Amino acid sequence: MNRIKQKLQEDKKILSIYFSAGYPNLDDTVKIIQDLEKSGVDLIEIGLPFSDPLADGPTIQESSTAALKNGMNTSLLFEQLKDIRKTVSIPLILMGYFNPVLQYGVAEFCARCEEIGIDGLILPDLPLDVYKEEYEDIFKKHGLINVFLITPQTSDERIKAIDDASEGFIYMVSSASTTGAKQGFGSEQSDYFNRIASMELNNPQIVGFGISNAETFEQATQKAKGAIIGSAFIKHLTVNGVDGIGDFVKQIR
Amino acid sequence: MKSYHADERGYYGEFGGAFIPEMLYPNCEELRQNYLSIMEEPSFKEEFHQLLKDYVGRPTPLYFAKRLSEKYNTKIYLKREDLCHTGAHKVNNTIGQILMAKKLGKNRIIAETGAGQHGVATATVCALMGIQCVVYMGEIDIARQAPNVARMKMLGAEVRPATSGSKTLKDATNEAIRDWINNPVDTHYIIGSVVGPHPYPDMVARFQSVISEEIKNQLQEKEGRENPDYVVACVGGGSNAAGAYYHYLDVPEVGIIAVEAAGKGVDSGESAATSALGKVGIIHGSKTLLMQTQDGQITEPYSISAGLDYPGVGPMHAHLYASGRGEFISITDDDAMKAGLELCKLEGIIPAIETSHALAIFEDRKFNPDDVVVVNLSGRGDKDLQNYIDYFKL
Ligand SMILES: Cc1ncc(COP(=O)(O)O)c(C=O)c1O
Numbered sequence: 187m188n189r190i191k192q193k194l195q196e197d198k199k200i201l202s203i204y205f206s207a208g209y210p211n212l213d214d215t216v217k218i219i220q221d222l223e224k225s226g227v228d229l230i231e232i233g234l235p236f237s238d239p240l241a242d243g244p245t246i247q248e249s250s251t252a253a254l255k256n257g258m259n260t261s262l263l264f265e266q267l268k269d270i271r272k273t274v275s276i277p278l279i280l281m282g283y284f285n286p287v288l289q290y291g292v293a294e295f296c297a298r299c300e301e302i303g304i305d306g307l308i309l310p311d312l313p314l315d316v317y318k319e320e321y322e323d324i325f326k327k328h329g330l331i332n333v334f335l336i337t338p339q340t341s342d343e344r345i346k347a348i349d350d351a352s353e354g355f356i357y358m359v360s361s362a363s364t365t366g367a368k369q370g371f372g373s374e375q376s377d378y379f380n381r382i383a384s385m386e387l388n389n390p391q392i393v394g395f396g397i398s399n400a401e402t403f404e405q406a407t408q409k410a411k412g413a414i415i416g417s418a419f420i421k422h423l424t425v426n427g428v429d430g431i432g433d434f435v436k437q438i439r
Numbered sequence: 440m441k442s443y444h445a446d447e448r449g450y451y452g453e454f455g456g457a458f459i460p461e462m463l464y465p466n467c468e469e470l471r472q473n474y475l476s477i478m479e480e481p482s483f484k485e486e487f488h489q490l491l492k493d494y495v496g497r498p499t500p501l502y503f504a505k506r507l508s509e510k511y512n513t514k515i516y517l518k519r520e521d522l523c524h525t526g527a528h529k530v531n532n533t534i535g536q537i538l539m540a541k542k543l544g545k546n547r548i549i550a551e552t553g554a555g556q557h558g559v560a561t562a563t564v565c566a567l568m569g570i571q572c573v574v575y576m577g578e579i580d581i582a583r584q585a586p587n588v589a590r591m592k593m594l595g596a597e598v599r600p601a602t603s604g605s606k607t608l609k610d611a612t613n614e615a616i617r618d619w620i621n622n623p624v625d626t627h628y629i630i631g632s633v634v635g636p637h638p639y640p641d642m643v644a645r646f647q648s649v650i651s652e653e654i655k656n657q658l659q660e661k662e663g664r665e666n667p668d669y670v671v672a673c674v675g676g677g678s679n680a681a682g683a684y685y686h687y688l689d690v691p692e693v694g695i696i697a698v699e700a701a702g703k704g705v706d707s708g709e710s711a712a713t714s715a716l717g718k719v720g721i722i723h724g725s726k727t728l729l730m731q732t733q734d735g736q737i738t739e740p741y742s743i744s745a746g747l748d749y750p751g752v753g754p755m756h757a758h759l760y761a762s763g764r765g766e767f768i769s770i771t772d773d774d775a776m777k778a779g780l781e782l783c784k785l786e787g788i789i790p791a792i793e794t795s796h797a798l799a800i801f802e803d804r805k806f807n808p809d810d811v812v813v814v815n816l817s818g819r820g821d822k823d824l825q826n827y828i829d830y831f832k833l
Pocket residue numbers: 527528554556557631632633673674675676677678679680745746747791793794817818819
């Protein structure tokens with residue numbers, strides 16, 4: 187069974203961490219993954235850096251740009267990850283924009299993911315209809331779960347369509363915004379969290395965008411199955427490098 | 440019949456579509472569901488055409504360039520978009536989109552700009568309608584386009600520097616898109632060319648199509664026929680070209696010539712000739728030809744003309760190129776500057792440097808003496824004076 191699905195069956199709240207591969211240093215990728223697993227994180231999203239990350243706020247823009255400057259690219263990331271399954275068993279997701287995947291070749295990309303032991307992909311700018319028409323078969327053939335996003339503006343009808351097309355979890359974007367840590371969640375978010383919970387979707391939801399500490403993690407996971415931390419973890423890496431990853435995770439839960 | 444227009448899903452052949460994150464889906468979907476019906480509303484049409492006439496100054500003349508024609512031994516007509524209010528074709532689109540925004544109940548406008556022409560055209564219509572306006576502009580472009588920054592400010596717009604990435608047009612576009620993600624309800628994004636996710640390329644092309652609509656009528660009057668043998672336009676994102684080609688796209692006897700900026704030469708590493716150098720990919724929500732690394736990172740183009748300095752091209756043009764319907768020519772900085780100066784001397788018209796690229800084709804691309812060649816004179820050269828001064832040491 188796919189490692190993501192297996193993890194979601196556990197009776198616990200999921201903590202997922204995102205980072206940009208190749209940041210802060212080109213060769214930090216494997217160490218970050220290993221330390222996150224050791225620290226008790228449930229799921230890892232490895233960011234494939236892109237020159238024009240239009241859904242991202244300043245923190246991830248900067249880490250992406252720095253990673254590219256460091257020399258990160260798709261082939262190199264696969265090279266770094268080729269033996270990752272010898273040391274970690276945590277579910278791994280690659281997250282990035284669609285263009286680098288398209289240039290690598292979608293079929294080749296998916297095949298390489300399977301070889302390495304990647305469990306899923308998040309490609310925010312690969313739209314639902316295009317995925318279903320052109321790529322679903324390839325993803326499935328290679329055992330990859332494709333994760334779709336929903337936002338507070340997504341209509342109920344579309345959420346249902348996305349739920350039907352999903353087979354792992356739904357990435358619930360917490361507010362109308364690009365990525366980046368916020369101060370906390372207000373009544374608008376709790377209305378949205380409640381609305382989604384009341385829809386009783388087939389797939390569990392994991393909340394992302396704006397989760398930065400224990401308090402926002404706790405708020406986000408009251409109704410949802412889990413939450414994702416990205417920018418706050420990258421800020422930690424900016425200050426501390428790859429030291430103290432365990433301490434960062436301990437502050438969250 | 441094979442058509443070179445967008446299909447209902449916004450595809451031109453394999454190009455186009457809406458490759459957008461879910462955060463943008465409701466905004467684009469609202470526009471997609473409404474743009475055609477709004478454009479069909481009599482009240483919309485009436486206001487649009489009234490403003491184009493009384494405010495922009497349309498129809499713009501179709502001018503027979505006698506001395507230029509003599510020099511190149513063919514019949515050259517210039518479609519005088521340079522005479523539009525604000526000095527370029529860009530305003531045709533911003534008038535259309537501001538009316539669209541009003542119909543959709545939006546009270547805040549955002550836009551991106553490179554050289555500042557689209558920013559000025561957007562700031563202008565926002566002033567006209569009394570709507571708040573934020574223009575994103577790359578930090579580097581702000582420094583090199585000071586007069587247009589001042590014009591936008593005088594018109595009441597806020598100019599926000601884009602400090603991410605390479606700090607030029609593509610990054611200004613990213614910032615505008617991010618703003619739209621953060622303000623999905625009250626804000627309309629007035630994109631400046633036939634680029635971006637569906638329905639933008641088709642909507643902008645429709646607003647610009649007034650150019651070829653007028654050419655048809657004017658040519659009928661002057662030559663006794665609606666169709667020229669060729670229609671020529673420069674292509675940055677491709678909006679002036681889309682407008683000039685629009686009513687001729689599916690008329691095979693009209694040759695379509697697209698002129699891109701070769702910069703310092705197509706193979707020099709400093710170029711913006713997207714059709715020659717680009718590969719199929721996704722930029723700003725559209726599947727099209729774009730300049731990128733082998734790894735799929737978008738690269739920074741170069742042209743002396745800021746308006747042609749974009750690493751992609753609208754999906755309509757990608758399709759015209761891939762299908763062979765359009766003839767694509769690229770022109771270097773030097774040849775463009777020379778052609779610009781030549782138009783000044785022969786016809787008493789100072790063109791925008793973007794437009795000068797289109798004028799430069801006559802040196803090498805020969806036409807028959809009785810061919811009717813319409814060149815879209817997309818803008819005037821006032822904004823480029825400093826560039827001309829520096830280049831020719833005037
Ligand atoms: C005069 C003029 N022509 C052409 C362009 C290029 O844009 P497009 O290809 O969308 O017409 C610009 C853009 O700033 C312009 O100012």
